[in-house]
Amino acid sequence: MKVYFIGAGPGDPELITVKGQRLLKEAEVVIYAGSLVNPALLGWARPEARIYDSSSLTLEEIIDLMEEAVRKGQKVARLHTGDTSLYSAIQEQIEALEARGIPYEIVPGVSSFSAAAAAVRKEFTLPGQSQTLILTRRAGRTPVPEAESLAALSVHRASLCLFLSAHCLKEATQELATGYGLEAPAALVYKASWPEEKILYGSLADIADRAQKEGIERTALLLVGDFLRGRGQRSRLYHPAFSHGFRRKKDEASHHHLDETGS
Incomplete structure (x- = not known):
């Protein structure tokens, strides 16, 4: 055993x-x-x-x-x-x-970050928008390496999910604004996938105040990034003009069909 x-x-x-x-x-x-x-x-x-x-x-x-x-x-x-x-x-x-x-x-x-994305009905990795997801936390009683500070990570402007930091959102959002800017879209997901799940939307400028008004101080994830706008480019994977190992692009498929039939 x-x-x-x-x-x-x-x-x-x-x-x-x-x-x-x-x-x-x-x-x-x-x-x-x-x-x-x-x-x-x-x-x-x-x-x-x-x-x-x-x-x-x-x-x-x-x-x-x-x-x-x-x-x-x-x-x-x-x-x-x-x-x-x-x-x-x-x-x-x-x-x-x-x-x-x-x-x-x-x-x-x-993971709860997957449940949070499902709750806000968004994809972290959008073509032409972001292909990187940062999972991190703010330093507290458990320290965080200086190179991984929120201010340092924010300069990448990648999609971000912040764990274990709902009790210090005001400080966290100020640090994230270093790279993202205060107008960056943000969402706070409280108890993702639980019956009492709650979602707050806003920006880095106001999401902490919204959370305070709702009395949310723990068990919540902060999502930050342009992926929340949902304005990425169309995926090439299912584009008719894109071919891969399992599908020819449409014009190739048409030519192949013509060659086989002799038409």
Whole structure:
């Protein structure tokens, strides 16, 4: 048996992956990030499963629970919000498990940035607009390298999704305005994919004030960039004048047809 780090998705219980749901149903022990993971997901767990909320536990206590279960031949489902590769603090758990010789596997999930894009009905990467997405956070108790400051990143004017910064939006928007400008379009998505999801639209000049009026101080993502205007060029992938390995452009297809028929 082993520990399974499972990306539980952004909130909607149906946005957990098929594999993640299967492993959650099979696990004898479930450890979930109670401050962020939707407790509705626990409905997939076995009635007799031992369930622990990790929000009140230390790393050492979490690893002890994992080790005890695996040594007994039990499967452990470790639920993290969104996708495990982003702001999930799994690396320190992985290193602790490896030090104790405990096997593990990582099961990716749907990130909240994907759910936020779906909520605002936009695509981060628009032809002729932006082909880069920046996922970042503002420095707080967890520092951020100086080269990755919001002011430094803003000069790229790429599509951007800001995590873990809803409590300091005023400062964050001022720093982002360095490169984007105050009139850059912005959207704040609160609890993306949850029943209480809320979306605020504005610009870097006013989105923080809008959030304050709504009382939003956590569990929200800030989206910034021209992709929110939805004015990119048409994709070449489906353009009739563009050919690729699976389709000839229309004039080529017509000539090919004429050659074959002799018309």
